Amino acid sequence: MARVDKPALARYQVRSSGRKIVVFTALPLEYRAVRVRLENLQRVDHELGTIFERGQIPGTAWEVYLAQVGQGNQAAAVMTERAIGMIGPEAVFFTGIAGGLKHDIDLGDVVVATRVFAYHGGKQEETFKTRPETWQASHRLEQAARYVALEPQWAEDLPSSGHEVPEIHFKPIAAGEVVVNASESALQDLLDEHYNGVAAIETEGAGFAGAASMADQVPALVIRGISDRADGSKQRTDSGGFQRIAADSAAALTIAVIRALTSPGGVEAEPSVLQAITSTAPSVASTPGSEQLKEPLPVAWRRTLLPLWSSDGATLEVHLIPERSLRLPMRQMNQLKDDLVSVGRSEAVFTATEAVSSVLEADFATAFVRDPRRGGSVGLAISQAGQRSYWEPLPRPSQLHIPVLDAEHTQKRIADLLRLLLSLHDVPETRYAPALGVDPAELLTVMSLDAARTSHSASLARGGGGGPVYILPDEVWDAATIDAAAPTIAEELTLKLMQHFQTSGDRRLF
Structure with missing residues (x-):
């Protein structure tokens, strides 16, 4: 009592x-x-x-x-x-x-x-x-x-x-x-x-x-x-x-x-994710059930699923690639096309009032919306081989008018999106390898979103060169392990991604 x-x-x-x-x-x-x-x-x-x-x-x-x-x-x-x-x-x-x-x-x-x-x-x-x-x-x-x-x-x-x-x-x-x-x-x-x-x-x-x-x-x-x-x-x-x-x-x-919670003060005493990933990030290879592949699995990146529009800004894309091809029948792909829209609405990928475009091609189904105000498109896709994909523009605070790569925000989004992709449809038991990309990656800045909301200038991370940044799918887990260890996997993927943006460009935006 x-x-x-x-x-x-x-x-x-x-x-x-x-x-x-x-x-x-x-x-x-x-x-x-x-x-x-x-x-x-x-x-x-x-x-x-x-x-x-x-x-x-x-x-x-x-x-x-x-x-x-x-x-x-x-x-x-x-x-x-x-x-x-x-x-x-x-x-x-x-x-x-x-x-x-x-x-x-x-x-x-x-x-x-x-x-x-x-x-x-x-x-x-x-x-x-x-x-x-x-x-x-x-x-x-x-x-x-x-x-x-x-x-x-x-x-x-x-x-x-x-x-x-x-x-x-x-x-x-x-x-x-x-x-x-x-x-x-x-x-x-x-x-x-x-x-x-x-x-x-x-x-x-x-x-x-x-x-x-x-x-x-x-x-x-x-x-x-x-x-x-x-x-x-x-x-x-x-x-x-x-x-x-x-x-x-x-x-x-x-x-x-x-x-x-780290007691007392656990809510406010945690180090920033950017500090963590540059020092003591746990190795994803220590996650139970992981296996390193001899070579990365092939990926259908966003630019092969949908055309890139001229208004597209830096876009984060997350993929889960099955270890073995599933070859889903077209009747199931046709149903999955509609499922992508309903799942997208229920998971707030799309709002209830947005007009969602759904497309069924020979080898993939996708649902997406174009939102130039956010800097590009947001979408979900499933390939006939079983690949699951999601993409969204990097945040673009109104003060800067430039996409912002925030390590903490990115890590959380990757963890959430891995679980979202696992939920898209039921498939026979197989293992998956996650893949990650930022495309285009020529014009963005690396900083915290909190700082970006009050800043009027920022250093370019990759000013004018280098093309997209891709983290290839070279390690596999079963679906249950990905679901349970999503934060750890997301942290490792974020660390790999941030290594490509360690040196800021020498130009500034005002």
Whole structure:
């Protein structure tokens, strides 16, 4: 049981010596599931009436401020803004239960939201045109969660129920204003058509994530236990105790993720990725299951899949090449052409309102959009031989008007994209070799995006020569290893890429 001190009320100005984390819940049973894992609890009141309890995670310097916001995105947004202003936390979490939307996710499993979709946005014409907002999970918090998920110890304090340790899934979720409990409805059709990739649905994550994003990008993460399947069976699963099971699982994982942060100060004390890749980056060859190839596998680079337009700026492309050719039948390729569009929309590769071009050629299928404002095209492709590909322009901050290669941003994107490519379609068991490219690579700068947003000049990285930069696919892993070790593989690929841009050009842009 949590230990509660004699009532000690603090008012608005929070003073403490520890590092601060805020955890929100919507329902009482979710609140209790977190509360029982804290000690030395004290009540802290906001001047407008919001009540927090401040407690400590045993054995750590982390102070957790716990609050119950009730249901709904608006309340979650207001409370998140208040907490950030009052407490100044290093990170914020929302934890609790949700309805599951995927049959391969069991009741009691936990979904860590890699992205939160606010699915109610749209425009009603003859048909409803979705205009969703979306927020990505904090990279540092997501990485801590993936680290925790490697071992079962995170669940050791869960009540014994005869079940195996709950699975942890890293997937997008959808947040709206409706509790979904029907297998067939207009809302279910909307979710299936436009948000097919989401794994769970709830009613607070969008408000929470949006408020955290606006508050100087405070690191935020949503963790949800699956208590029902949003298909009309909620009354049965609730009476079966799955709300409590799911809330306990989500709370246990949340506490374990906070413990996994370098304590204290783990959210802000990490060295930059650029420093890491130039010094102590782990070798990808140490990843279990890897094998060095005698020669690289052949790659269909983006310039062979689509023509390069004159407006294209520096573009990052990531590929997964199967060790053996699959020769997919044309009827499957025709279906994959449509699947690329739906997967692209659900994973926010394409927005719900963008006109996506889909093409089926003799040896590949692709879906893409041209966006000159971003400096080129964004697309997905699958070749008949089984190669999976993705490309997007490098970020181009408005201050510089030039593409920026940021090592930390690039590493995170590669890790996310490796997992995206693995999810494109089911294939017979085979191993894959990742390939990476920047094309064209003549006109860009290497610096952090944060610095680029305030800078008015930058050194050219490869001013005028050298052509594209390609990292060839010369090492293979099975799909499960790539999924589990994506951050490590992405770090090594980023290191190899950055070696081509170590010497900046001698011209400057103004």
